[in-house]
Amino acid sequence: MSSIREIATLAGLSPASVSLYLNDKSTTRVGPAAKERIDAAVKKLHYHKNLFASTLSSQESKLIGIIIPSLMPLFGNEYTNTLLTGVQSQLSERGYGMLFFPSNAHTSVEIVEEQIQRSSGCDGYVLFSTGFCTQAQVEKNILELQKTDKPFVTLNIPEMSTAIRQVLIRDLEVCSGTRYLLERGHKHIGLVLGRTGGVHAKKLYADHRDILEESGIPFDPQTVVYGEYSAEQSYTMIKKLLQEHPELTALNCMSDIMAASALLVAQDLGLSVPEELSIIGRNNSLHARLASPSITTVDLHIEEAGKSAAHLLLEAIAGSTGGQKIIISGTFIERETVRTLQ
Amino acid sequence: MSSIREIATLAGLSPASVSLYLNDKSTTRVGPAAKERIDAAVKKLHYHKNLFASTLSSQESKLIGIIIPSLMPLFGNEYTNTLLTGVQSQLSERGYGMLFFPSNAHTSVEIVEEQIQRSSGCDGYVLFSTGFCTQAQVEKNILELQKTDKPFVTLNIPEMSTAIRQVLIRDLEVCSGTRYLLERGHKHIGLVLGRTGGVHAKKLYADHRDILEESGIPFDPQTVVYGEYSAEQSYTMIKKLLQEHPELTALNCMSDIMAASALLVAQDLGLSVPEELSIIGRNNSLHARLASPSITTVDLHIEEAGKSAAHLLLEAIAGSTGGQKIIISGTFIERETVRTLQ
DNA sequence: ATAAATTGATAAAACGTTTAACTTATCGGA
DNA sequence: TCCGATAAGTTAAACGTTTTATCAATTTAT
Incomplete structure (x- = not known):
């Protein structure tokens, strides 16, 4: 030393x-x-x-605090990891590092509070939102972040009316998969979501319902099921869903892992995909590519979103002012699990 | 502020x-x-x-520097992510955070140097080793870390003779899959590795060869192939391998992603698994579980390894002295892709 | 009644850098 | 010859905490 x-x-x-x-x-x-x-x-x-002495003196840490209000172990979720990959690549390109101060508190609000508190002194923050946050919690978290007087950007969060810097992943809120299946003649579409009460799940639920009703198709709440972000739970719930609702010709899954689980269920129930059951996933992850049949999915451009967030934040740190929204739209990756009905 | x-x-x-x-x-x-x-x-x-002022004064940051000498984007690799999950869970339980100072240098040694330099002042370090390091580079990295006079622990690194704290993932160096296949009657076993020149790949190569020769089976260097940690490249190389070596009855793959790619290749070549081709993967990741047929794999207990590393490091920070080795051994997860030959 | 312990506080140095302001010496140009 | 630039340094305050030493007042024990 x-x-x-x-x-x-x-x-x-x-x-x-x-x-x-x-x-x-x-x-x-x-x-x-x-x-x-x-x-x-x-x-x-x-x-x-010494980083700490230098930061104290120059009032610049070259460090970004990463705030992730998840109750699950960090780095265990494919969405978040890809998002992080994007953030990281931009940050390191400009010489910034990342600070993680995980917390083992039991609510997402407490987690965020603790993380902010402990990383005080960073040049800025990226706030992730996860399926574990309700809308109210998200708002509380943003408020907490505003108190730090440091620039921050929110990622993966439902659109907010307040003027903050945010990167929106459009297809995380909009149920594009349902529309896609509808256009291909499906009328009985099951929906597989993440966690009950989570912001994203709620938005998707509402959107799914609205889309169906707009098309004159009655919406049956019984055809929505929650996988709780676990492959096992997804398998169980999807199996139950398909057994109780043999009328379903298609499944819109919130993630590729759920879609891959659905594929397994179909196989075990003797349903051929896509002939008897169409499946659409989301995220264009390796799981969708490596499955057989390969899974039709929507690429959310999540790494791109991470990059944009980091970019936005660094601009703010450099002095640009005002809120700004960046919206990232998904693109469909058509593979082998969706069939068009006549 | x-x-x-x-x-x-x-x-x-x-x-x-x-x-x-x-x-x-x-x-x-x-x-x-x-x-x-x-x-x-x-x-x-x-x-x-203020974290920085507090650290400077108390000479304790409650922060661990995470050193990852990878040339690929961070958080994009399932091994490393799971390792990180383990490290993180132990650290946060004891109130420690993590510091990432990624670098965009072009060699793994430069990357490590930069990361160490920029995170100077942390209470300790975890050094990952990746497929991108050669043995010499690993040694250089350890030397560099020793100069900091701070406790550190190496993770996922080949066994070293020097007295340092390290967590070894045994089956990352020992080609247990080959032995497993051998015991089940296979004599023509292809090997799918990560990156040419990487420490792990080299160790596995040598071990694979030795195991075969010990059993009186001639080793053919042509039956070893490198996937370069990409699903596409793995697919291409495995396809080439199987086409040029129809005598192979089994494939030992360094990762589940490679194994899943092998499954795809088999399908495309009209080879039924496991009847005509046995496949064994490694890491017991979701890819192995969600594949169909589900992939026989070896669970490396990688999250456990991450936890041990963090634990060891925290003990060192608390004052325990001396090198220490923790060896994590894998366990086979028998599923549907391996057939026993008579 | 007095000594000892406890409670509730403060002053000031220290942690390792950065940086604004200052100094001195040297050198070219008019 | 003298002025202004420039080169090559130094001094000292500041950054925001922590912590050791110190102190006064009050309470408790004997």
């Missing part, structure tokens, strides 16, 4: 000169000979400048 | 008292009335203590 002072002494200089040079190799305020002595001292003492 | 000084002024106290109370709610050095005034001031000014 050598400090800049030791480097300075070893090089026969003041700490100021060392700092000046280390932060700008081409500075003219340190002579060539002195520069060499500094380099030698740094090498000899294995000096690394 | 209210500071502790403002809280102190508002509560009519000294900063010292505020700090004392905030760090120990049950302290007797601040009176009950004063405590209430502090609470009120904190609420009113939205005070959060």
Whole structure:
């Protein structure tokens, strides 16, 4: 743990000169000979400048706090991971790092509060929203973040009326899969959602219902089922759904994992896909590509969304003001699990 | 950005008292009335203590630097993500956070150097090793980490002779799948590895060869193929392999994704699994479970490994000394893709 | 009644950098 | 010759906490 002072002494200089040079190799305020002595001292003492001291002094951490209000283990969810991949790639391109302060509190609001508190001093924040948040919780979380007076951007969150910077993943709120199946002649469409009460699930539920009713098709609440973000639970619930509702010709699944589980169910029930049952997934993940038959899905461009969020945030940190919305729309990836009915 | 000084002024106290109370709610050095005034001031000014100032002063960050020398986007790899899940769960249980300072350097050694440099001041480090590291690079990385004088633990790294704290995932170095297939009568076993030159791939290659030769089966280097950690590349290479080597009755794959790709290839070539081709994967990921037929795989207990690493590190931070090795052994998950030959 | 312990506080130094302001020496140009 | 630039440095305050040492007042024990 050598400090800049030791480097300075070893090089026969003041700490100021060392700092000046280390932060700008081409500075003219340190002579060539002195520069060499500094380099030698740094090498000899294995000096690394202390992030915390440097941040405190310069009031800039080059660190972004990542706020994820999930009750499930972090890095275990494909959506969130892809989002993170996008965020990370943009951040590191501009020299920023990420700070995770996970919490083991029991409600998403407490989690967010703790994370914000503990990462105070970051240059900005990215707030994820997960299926574990209700609309009210999302709003509370945003409020909490606003109190920090630091720039932040929300990702994966339902559209808000307040002027905040946010990246919206359109097809996370809009039930495009249902419309797609409808256009292909399906009238009895089951819906497989994530978690009861979650923002996204609620939006999708409402949208699914509205789309059906607009088309004059009665909506049956019994044909909606929740997988709770687990493959096992999805399998169980989908099996139950298909057994109790043999009239269903198609399943719109909130994620590819649910869709892959549906495929398994179909197989076990002896239903051929897509001949007897059409399935559409979401996220264009590896699961959809590697399944057999390969699963028709909607690419949410989630990595792109992560990148946009990071970009927006860095602009805000650089000084741009005002709220801004970026909307990312999905595109259908047509594969082998959807059949057109006549 | 209210500071502790403002809280102190508002509560009519000294900063010292505020700090004392905030760090120990049950302290007797601040009176009950004063405590209430502090609470009120904190609420009113939205005070959060500054992580950086606090760390600088107390010389403890409660932050672990995560060093991942990967050339691929972070959070895009199932192994690493699961490892991270394990690390994270232990860390957050004990109140620690994680710091990621990704780098976009072009060699794994540069990446590690940059990450260490930028996260200087953390309480400890976890060094991942990835398929992108050669043995020499791994050693260099460890040397670099030792210079920091901070505790660290290596994860997922080949066994080292030096006395460092490390968690070894045994079946990442030992080609247990080959032995498993051998025991079930297979004599012509193809091997699907990750990246040419990577530590793990090299170890597995050597082990695979040795196991075969010990059993008196000639080893054909042509039956080893590299998927480069991509499903597409895996598909292409496996297809080529199976077409050129019709004598193969089994495939030992380094990951479940490769195994799932192999399943696809088999399907496209009209080979039935496991009747004509046995496949074994590794990692017991969702891909293996959701595939059809479900893939026989070896559970590496990777999340467990992550937890152990975090545990070991926290113990070291708490003062325990000396190197220590924890070895995590895999267990076979027998499913539907392996057939026993007579 | 007095010593000892406890309660409730504060002052000030320290943590390791950064940076604005200042100094001195040297050099070219008019 | 003298002025202004420029090069090569230094000093010292500041960033926001923590923590050790110190102190006064009050309570408890003897």
